[in-house]
Amino acid sequence: MAKNFTKWLFVLSAIVLTPLFAFSNNQSGIITLGGIRIEFFLFALTLLGVALFHHKTFRVAIIGLTSIILYKLFFISGFPFIEHFFGHNSIIEQLTNKELRQGEWGILVNLFGLLLGFSLLAKVFEESGIPDVLPKYLPNDWKGPFVLLIFVFILSSFLDNIAAAMIGGTIALIVFKNKVHIGYIAALVAASNAGGSGSVIGDTTTTMMWIDGVSAFNVLHAFIAAFVALLIIAWFGSHQQDKYQRITSDAKVGVKIDWVRLGIVILILVGAILSNIYYDMPALGVWIAIILGTFFKKMPWHEVSSSLKGSIFLICLVTAASFMPVETLPDASWITAFILGFVSAVFDNIPLTKICLDQGHFDWGILAYSVGFGGSMIWFGSSAGVAITNKFPEARNVSLWIKKGWHVILAYVVGFFVLYLIMGWEPASNNKHKEPAQNCPVENCPVKVKQHAIQPNLGLNPN
Numbered sequence: 235m236a237k238n239f240t241k242w243l244f245v246l247s248a249i250v251l252t253p254l255f256a257f258s259n260n261q262s263g264i265i266t267l268g269g270i271r272i273e274f275f276l277f278a279l280t281l282l283g284v285a286l287f288h289h290k291t292f293r294v295a296i297i298g299l300t301s302i303i304l305y306k307l308f309f310i311s312g313f314p315f316i317e318h319f320f321g322h323n324s325i326i327e328q329l330t331n332k333e334l335r336q337g338e339w340g341i342l343v344n345l346f347g348l349l350l351g352f353s354l355l356a357k358v359f360e361e362s363g364i365p366d367v368l369p370k371y372l373p374n375d376w377k378g379p380f381v382l383l384i385f386v387f388i389l390s391s392f393l394d395n396i397a398a399a400m401i402g403g404t405i406a407l408i409v410f411k412n413k414v415h416i417g418y419i420a421a422l423v424a425a426s427n428a429g430g431s432g433s434v435i436g437d438t439t440t441t442m443m444w445i446d447g448v449s450a451f452n453v454l455h456a457f458i459a460a461f462v463a464l465l466i467i468a469w470f471g472s473h474q475q476d477k478y479q480r481i482t483s484d485a486k487v488g489v490k491i492d493w494v495r496l497g498i499v500i501l502i503l504v505g506a507i508l509s510n511i512y513y514d515m516p517a518l519g520v521w522i523a524i525i526l527g528t529f530f531k532k533m534p535w536h537e538v539s540s541s542l543k544g545s546i547f548l549i550c551l552v553t554a555a556s557f558m559p560v561e562t563l564p565d566a567s568w569i570t571a572f573i574l575g576f577v578s579a580v581f582d583n584i585p586l587t588k589i590c591l592d593q594g595h596f597d598w599g600i601l602a603y604s605v606g607f608g609g610s611m612i613w614f615g616s617s618a619g620v621a622i623t624n625k626f627p628e629a630r631n632v633s634l635w636i637k638k639g640w641h642v643i644l645a646y647v648v649g650f651f652v653l654y655l656i657m658g659w660e661p662a663s664n665n666k667h668k669e670p671a672q673n674c675p676v677e678n679c680p681v682k683v684k685q686h687a688i689q690p691n692l693g694l695n696p697n
Contacts, residue, residue, distance in 0.1 A: 271559045272309070276302050280554060281580050284614060285632040291614070292543050295550035302557050318556070338556045340515065341438075341584055346549055347517025348396050348506075349621050353541035354524055355502050356400040356625070357534040362495040365408035369482040372409065378481035379418060380472035382406065383425045387464050390429030391436050394506055394516055395606075399426035399618035403625050413479035419629045420639025421471030423619045424610035428464050428649075431606035432457035432599070435510055438617075439587040440602050446591045448598050455599040455657050456606070463607060463649035470641035498527035541624040548620040555585055566595040568659045574601070575608030575646055579615035583608070597661045600653060607649070610642050 280298025284291050306313045321337035359365070372378040382405060390398035402422045406414045430436030432454050434444035440453050475481075502523040509519025527533060558581070564570045578586055583605040590596050590605075609616030613623055613635045623629045636643070 272305060273302055273557060273559055276305060277554055277558055280551075284551075285612075288631040291630055292547050295547045295554075299550040299554045302554050306557060338553065341556075342549055342553060344515050344517045345438075345552060345617060346545055347521060348394060349545040349548065349617065350538050350541060351502070351517060351520035351524060352394070352397050352400045352621060353537045353624060354533060354535075355397060355499060355520075356404045357537045358495050358502075358527070358531075359401055359499045360404045360408070361492065361534070362499060363489050363491045364496060365405045366489040367491070368405060369409050372481060374481060376472045376476035378409070378472075379406075379475040380468045382409075383421055383464065383468040383471060386422055386425040387429040387460075390426040391433045392507065393436065393503055394510070395426040395430040395437050395616070395618045396621045397503060397506065398429060399423055399622045400625075402426065403622045407625065409481050410475065410479045411482060414626060415471075415474045415478040415638065416626075416629050416631075416634050417638035417641070418471045418475040418478075419622060419626050420610065420613075420635055420642050421467040421474075423613070423616060423622055424467045424607065424639075424642045424645065425464055426618045427607050427610045427616055428460035428467075428603075431460045431603045435507060437602075437606050439583050439605050441510060441514065442584070442587050443591065443598055443602065448591075452598045453602045455653065456603040458656055459600075459603040459649035459653035460607065461649075462652045463645035466645035466648060467641050471639075474638070494530050498523070498531060501527060541621070544620055544624040548614065548617060551614060552584065555581055558585070566590070566593060566661060568597070568600065568654055571596065571600045571604045572650055575604035575650065576611070578605045578608040579611040583616070595661045597657075597659050599657070600650070600659065603650065603653060607646055611639075611646065612636070 276298065280294060280301075283294035283298065287294055306315070317337065319337050319339050319342075321339075369378075372381055382402060386398050386402035389401060399422055402425070403414075403419070406418070406422065427437070430440065432440070434440045434450045434453060440456075443453060444450060502520055505519030505523035506516040507519070509522075510516035513519075524533065574586060574590075586605050587601075590601055610619065612632055613619045613629055629635060
């Protein structure tokens with residue numbers, strides 16, 4: 235079966251790559267089909283392969299990234315791979331100066347560290363005994379899973395959304411006796427992404443806005459849409475779960491809370507928050523806390539190996555997305571922001587947010603909700619979704635995720651338009667952080683102008 239799968243992908247890749255050789259004498263070294271750059275076709279085929287071959291997602295991601303890298307290597311003359319990943323400045327300079335953060339290395343290392351670190355956190359939290367005593371405090375009917383989703387939402391507002399989703403998934407495994415509905419898994423991911431969308435420390439995209447000079451108050455109104463979306467996913471998701479497997483009515487007898495393990499969990503979360511605030515690198519604080527925790531308790535290192543493939547899978551997709559030739563988006567408007575929510579379900583929201591910040595003139599609260607919550611519509615559309623499917627591999631199925639988690643799409647649309655109708659589209663007051671960079675010398679600006687390492691002509695109509 236594996237050999238047939240590999241042969242099939244090889245044939246498909248050959249079909250796609252054949253036009254490259256036919257047009258390889260293009261002097262610009264940039265090839266298009268119908269005015270669209272080849273990289274988009276390769277990335278689209280990768281996503282299609284992930285959607286169709288949900289049992290082979292890891293292999294599809296590796297092959298997709300490899301094909302994109304090979305195309306860049308052989309057909310884009312002088313593509314700056316080193317600058318793309320590491321930027322112009324030294325890594326030490328980038329660590330100590332947020333405005334100098336260039337290249338993709340920081341995002342990739344941070345994301346990889348968080349995925350592996352929070353898999354350890356989830357297991358340590360499970361072993362602390364807290365999930366075993368929660369049935370004593372959660373309602374016994376559909377209101378139990380409803381309350382759990384609200385808890386995940388609140389947790390994600392001040393923690394990384396990956397951590398919130400992993401903690402919620404760990405609790406769900408215990409209180410639902412390892413029978414968790416895929417629709418409810420989608421709701422857990424959506425709740426974690428919704429909770430982080432209005433907080434500058436709750437999601438990578440909002441943190442990026444904060445670092446770029448957007449005020450924390452200018453993304454706060456994203457919570458209007460997020461709360462509306464939460465009510466929708468919590469209502470439908472909790473009823474799905476209650477019909478599939480009712481919450482455990484009683485807590486386990488004789489369970490003792492392991493306060494040391496609970497302390498390690500808190501230490502990891504605090505480390506993530508502080509490292510995120512001061513260094514824009516929450517994974518650094520997570521792993522420092524994990525290393526300190528090893529002096530007090532044995533860590534479940536086997537969790538790292540079990541989540542390794544899923545983590546590499548997401549890193550491959552994020553890396554592939556970073557190679558996409560996108561410099562600009564359509565003019566900033568509520569329609570563009572609305573569409574970006576669906577785009578973020580298949581295209582990593584980190585580069586999308588970066589492009590929007592460079593372009594300016596967006597309503598940052600609406601955008602934060604769109605790119606933050608929008609990724610919940612497909613399991614690999616957000617890092618929280620990829621992380622939680624390490625615990626629930628049955629959810630790595632795009633068609634099932636959409637079919638069972640249909641309420642996530644409904645919630646996104648309703649939440650977006652409720653926010654738009656209440657607050658309107660107000661980009662002007664949210665782009666003041668761009669003005670100083672346009673009207674003063676770089677060395678005198680209160681907000682430093684970001685010097686991007688790579689600025690090739692990446693549009694659909696190459697020169």
